[in-house]
Amino acid sequence: MASLALRKVISQVPRNVLYLSTRSLSKNLVDTFSMEHATGLEKKEMMAKAAGNENPFDMRVYKRGPGTKTDPNIIPSAYEERLIGCICEEDATCINWMWLEKGDPKRCECGYWFKLVDAKPL
Amino acid sequence: MAKHTHPFHMVDQSPWPLTGALSALTLTMGLIKWFHKMNPNLLMLAMFITLVTMIQWWRDIIRESTFQGNHTSIVMSGLRWGMILFIVSEILFFASFFWAFFHSSLSPSIELGSSWPPSGISPFNPFQIPLLNTAILLSSGVTITWAHHSIMENNHPQSLQALFLTIILGLYFTSLQAWEYWEAPFSIADSAYGTTFFVATGFHGLHVIIGTSFLSICFIRLMFFHFSPNHHFGFEAAAWYWHFVDVVWLFLFISIYWWGS
Numbered sequence: 001m002a003s004l005a006l007r008k009v010i011s012q013v014p015r016n017v018l019y020l021s022t023r024s025l026s027k028n029l030v031d032t033f034s035m036e037h038a039t040g041l042e043k044k045e046m047m048a049k050a051a052g053n054e055n056p057f058d059m060r061v062y063k064r065g066p067g068t069k070t071d072p073n074i075i076p077s078a079y080e081e082r083l084i085g086c087i088c089e090e091d092a093t094c095i096n097w098m099w100l101e102k103g104d105p106k107r108c109e110c111g112y113w114f115k116l117v118d119a120k121p122l
Numbered sequence: 123m124a125k126h127t128h129p130f131h132m133v134d135q136s137p138w139p140l141t142g143a144l145s146a147l148t149l150t151m152g153l154i155k156w157f158h159k160m161n162p163n164l165l166m167l168a169m170f171i172t173l174v175t176m177i178q179w180w181r182d183i184i185r186e187s188t189f190q191g192n193h194t195s196i197v198m199s200g201l202r203w204g205m206i207l208f209i210v211s212e213i214l215f216f217a218s219f220f221w222a223f224f225h226s227s228l229s230p231s232i233e234l235g236s237s238w239p240p241s242g243i244s245p246f247n248p249f250q251i252p253l254l255n256t257a258i259l260l261s262s263g264v265t266i267t268w269a270h271h272s273i274m275e276n277n278h279p280q281s282l283q284a285l286f287l288t289i290i291l292g293l294y295f296t297s298l299q300a301w302e303y304w305e306a307p308f309s310i311a312d313s314a315y316g317t318t319f320f321v322a323t324g325f326h327g328l329h330v331i332i333g334t335s336f337l338s339i340c341f342i343r344l345m346f347f348h349f350s351p352n353h354h355f356g357f358e359a360a361a362w363y364w365h366f367v368d369v370v371w372l373f374l375f376i377s378i379y380w381w382g383s
Contacts, residue, residue, distance in 0.1 A: 004345075005286070005341060005342070005345065008282060008345055009282055009283060009286045025274075025275050025276055025351065029276075030274070030276070030351040030352055031352070033276050033350060033351050034350040034351050034352040034353055037347075037350035037353070038191055038350065038353065039189065039190065039191035040190050040191020040192060041126050041129070041191050041192060041194055042191035042192070042193055042194050042353070043191055044126060045129065045194045045195060056129075057126075057127070057128055057129040057196075058127070059128075059129070077127075078127045079127070121126050121127045122126040122127070
């Protein structure tokens with residue numbers, strides 16, 4: 001390994017040590033190289049972000065809509081159920097958690113309605 | 123096909139935490155046996171188990187990150203915090219040795235001849251090898267930054283050259299320290315001076331060796347193109363660690379080698 005390392009270094013010297021690299025890569029090129037290098041979930045995340053999706057894993061807190069029975073808050077999920085937390089009032093100091101299942105909308109104890117809909121996993 | 127509905131890395135079951143615990147126990151027992159019976163065989167076995175655990179565990183992490191792509195941005199953030207907290211704990215580790223040094227040196231006891239350095243101790247001249255070592259570590263800080271910028275610019279040849287130079291400077295530092303330990307006119311058993319000097323500089327030297335190994339692993343991974351311009355945390359962690367070791371040396375040089383002599 002040591003001789004391999006030394007050979008690798010020495011083979012690069014004459015071509016590159018003599019000039020100064022002042023050119024810097026554009027942000028675009030750095031992203032392209034890095035995305036080509038990546039794989040798996042990391043790559044899927046990078047591609048989603050490059051496509052303009054800043055929230056590929058659906059991690060953000062949703063702003064509640066009207067939340068009536070006929071117009072419930074829509075919650076996406078790739079599964080049959082999702083644990084959701086409702087901040088019932090603006091100045092509430094706790095979060096009310098409940099399981100939301102696919103099918104009929106469900107009401108939080110504060111009165112707001114929620115409905116689970118299908119979402120595609122990344 | 124697994125559903126990717128979250129960005130976290132759910133790790134597989136692994137035997138390495140268990141073999142790591144085994145190696146830690148064997149290491150303490152091996153040291154005690156070595157100290158008391160002058161017999162290093164259990165210690166050697168412990169070093170072997172430790173080495174095997176480290177190689178296999180970190181090999182698995184390289185597979186999970188570079189080849190399986192499990193390290194999403196949020197996983198990287200967790201690794202960053204882990205490394206930051208680890209280095210903070212290391213800072214506190216060294217703080218205790220500086221505490222011991224200043225405790226003994228700021229009001230030297232009557233047993234030390236009420237002077238620092240204690241009577242009978244002839245310390246090193248800080249402007250010979252220690253100053254050279256300062257220059258070496260500061261230069262290695264420059265070359266590692268050069269390596270980092272080359273990685274970010276996708277300049278593979280220069281990143282290899284700069285990282286190679288950094289490792290050589292690390293080895294040069296270690297050999298000079300070894301030479302100076304060999305030449306030292308005092309030992310770890312020579313008063314609070316020898317004790318604080320060798321414990322503080324010895325643990326620093328050990329950290330330089332660990333840092334050089336960390337950088338060498340990065341060099342091998344760099345040769346195999348494991349690092350991309352915006353994902354190379356293994357290298358960044360090694361660089362943070364190297365800078366930490368560098369800064370500890372500056373404090374050692376200023377307080378123990380220079381002020382303390």
